[in-house]
Amino acid sequence: MAQSSTQLLDGRDLSPWQTIARRKRFDREVNLNQYPQWRLRSKVPADRRDVSKVLDDELSSEESEIVRFDATEIVTLVKERRFTSLQVIQAHCHAAVVAQDLTNCLSEVFFDEAVQRAKELDDHLQRTGETYGPLHGVPVSVKDHIMVKGKDTSTGYAAWCYKTVAEKDAVAVDILRKAGAILYVKTNNPQTLLSLETNNNIFGRTSNPYDRDRTAGGSSGGESALIAFHGSPLGLGTDIGGSIRLPAGCTGLYGFKASVARIPHKGLLGSHDGMDAIIGVLGPITRSARDLSLFCRVMLLYEPWLVEPPLLEIPWKQDVVDGAGLPSRLCFAILWDDGVFPPEPAINEALAECKSVLTGKGHVVIDWEPIGHKEAWDLLTKLYFLDGGEEYWDVLNESGEPPVPQTEWILNQAPNGGKPFTVAEIFRLNLQREAFRQKLLEHWNNTASRTGLNRAVDAIITPVAPTLAPKHGKTEWWGYTSYWNLADYPAAVFPVGYAGQFLDKVEKDGESGQQSTTRDDLYDNLPVCLQLVGRRLNEERLLGILNVVDGELSQDAQTRRL
């Protein structure tokens, strides 16, 4: 809900970082107030937790229709002149403002530019009869720490506010523009970025539209809240331990983390530049499986390796996504429990149902034997904090802002008493990482002896986290996602239903003994996602398999609904 400007600026005796943060929020508010027609009109009490259904009361029926399309559909509809780019961006701006008013998901807002760009695109289509590019007219939201020319890149740090106005676009953003996408908002990310929730001292925390007492996940939690709320069809996130996948998982979306160096990654601000023992990945959060590959295909269409040296020159193989070379009978392994944090019943049951559907369709499903999950996390915390967390503390100390609770928690995970490792120690840690990858690869290869198909499994199905979206501040275990960053395997998150449908099943089966969660309507409506993991650099194949899984599951759901 709109706050008045004076309300925001009446603070006295504020410390410098508080003043900066207050000013930043004030600026955002002023900006949003330029569009009073889009601000939340319904009376939504502050303690109303599920706001996921508010949107339809706010939007016109045409806007409501538009914001339900995925990016692929938008491209088609605009190309076929069923909607103009202007209609599309305005509907999304409207939904984004409502999303902001209910979940606090935005950091930077630039609707005027977006509207201007939409008009140009419409003119172009009108004039030439051709779309400007493969994302002509698609609104795309961008996580705060990804640079957008002329916009601030405060990245959750008070110290960086107003000092990090980007001089140029990140490579991915540049490609989006060339492809005809429309940029209109940047989204909130947590202090330090190293958090699976989204909270910082500037904008505060972002909430989950399905239950505002819960997190939308992090670090790309501004994106997930916005996209789940239909304020964006396609968002750019980043992931070094689950930061795309966990937010997608918390909000029932699709998210994709490719292997390192396939998707453009240049032009991001963060605290760990030059640390290359473990590297993050930029990727999409969407509301459809096909939009994940649409994003990747467009990124590689522009040969980004010609401007970003670390990128691998491996052109996108859309035919593989579309099924080329994929056996009709696929083989999956399910990771039921990583041996560190067992998943809660709704997730167990979602895995079981997934298995049942896939085997029913003739696919082979075996168990994945967990291997070294605790050890992987111990190693990861060392690789994240080779410098003992010094870079993070330096930026916090620069403005004097305190760590938010999740920052404090993760910085306390820094091993070695917070002291930097020596060069010799770093060499040994790198070797441990390589040994982990070696062991895991052999483990995967060895499944060939158990599939009965004379080949190893095609993909692994795992929980995204041990729990559904946690209450704010309660995220405890990154292992189900971060493990695949250490492995550098591509991993996609996809929705499979809502907690209630799986818990009903558990109770009907008389397994309620293991029921650990207090059920209520709010809980029952929480989305449940699973994660599909593929072999390194097999992005296309993984997304091809995702299409199959996603298809089989929805077909099954439709059949049963009939």
Add this chain to the structure above:
Amino acid sequence: MAQSSTQLLDGRDLSPWQTIARRKRFDREVNLNQYPQWRLRSKVPADRRDVSKVLDDELSSEESEIVRFDATEIVTLVKERRFTSLQVIQAHCHAAVVAQDLTNCLSEVFFDEAVQRAKELDDHLQRTGETYGPLHGVPVSVKDHIMVKGKDTSTGYAAWCYKTVAEKDAVAVDILRKAGAILYVKTNNPQTLLSLETNNNIFGRTSNPYDRDRTAGGSSGGESALIAFHGSPLGLGTDIGGSIRLPAGCTGLYGFKASVARIPHKGLLGSHDGMDAIIGVLGPITRSARDLSLFCRVMLLYEPWLVEPPLLEIPWKQDVVDGAGLPSRLCFAILWDDGVFPPEPAINEALAECKSVLTGKGHVVIDWEPIGHKEAWDLLTKLYFLDGGEEYWDVLNESGEPPVPQTEWILNQAPNGGKPFTVAEIFRLNLQREAFRQKLLEHWNNTASRTGLNRAVDAIITPVAPTLAPKHGKTEWWGYTSYWNLADYPAAVFPVGYAGQFLDKVEKDGESGQQSTTRDDLYDNLPVCLQLVGRRLNEERLLGILNVVDGELSQDAQTRRL
């Protein structure tokens, strides 16, 4: 020449490392003495410098014919049963022993196993009518630090002798065996491997068959001496600063360093495990351009990424090597001088002739503007020695052996007073490396404005080093090769002629004023090589371009000879 066993073992008052080294040489000698029929029979005075022509006096005419074939030809001839694998390996064993007796190029010798394997392969072909694999019957020599099961991997360190018997094959070696290649020798490499000459306290130094006062290069100098002497058609080397290319350049051979992570690299011993700021590459040294791609093609045929996690799953595109997608009019840039060490006249003239031939054939040749070559070297020495050289000194101190002069020289290049860098400094160095790569990529892209073809250059032609094969101990500048390791661009070395032919040209043109080398017959017979550099991960394209360049140059040479 054969030394008597007692001669080798009569040392008294030897320090422990000297005893080990003496024993190692003794073992090699005993081993070679099992094949008296292959040892050098001619009387070659110790001070005879050019021994490149001795071979024909030693080998039978059939052997002489066999050892002139390249690997591709051997595959064909054995398949067509023109020669047996046994004939092929025996001829190469013979030539290898003579090479050893004249240039000291071998470390480990295992001819019995090789002969046994050749017989098995011949049996297989006889029995099945099929070759065992794509390298059926090809003798392949292996640089000492690459693991061959059951063989010592002393790697130029006295401390490692007898303690590093490999329990399994390196991935590349394993593939060679599966492909039907025959292993028979390992070859000498320098102490620490970090040297562009080949000398150590165990076996001593390896000499250049064209002038034994000169180095065969390093660190794969055992390979280059052996292959130039026709003791092997195909050798495995490794390159982190020029260690494949410089030896090939010193001896008139072909050598290829791919981008990091395309060619199997697992199963090597060395002092810098876990250091991944700059990574070495395994690759071939050969006597033909087509053998370079034969090697790469075979390596990737076996999907090594399924056993070696860091490898990129990019299957080999032989059609690109064979010209698919290559414009008929190519565009080259020539790096005449890197601004640090100007090349000597024979090399200048070789570049000029190369330009003249290529432009004569309709290709475009522009100048490459040198960019940051001194800075690149300064950064490289930091990346090589993140630990201040500690790992190297540790192994030397383990046995008490002193550094040989080239080791001493390079360890003295260790920056930071030989102290390890801090984590924060390492992060900054990584960023400097990335900034270098960014600048270089843009520099390459920017050539598009000068080619007149509306595209950037296809490849760069550069010297391999500022000099032809240096006198032992005189190698001073790695920059012409190491620069491309820092860039991580693929680079191939190829022979273009002999010093004399180019110097004749210089003198005829009246440019002898810049003549800095004392010419004599020995110098005139030194091979001259150039280097061809491609874009990162464009291995196939680079080797396709090499085929064109190599073809145009030899066609031109033949035309003029007529």
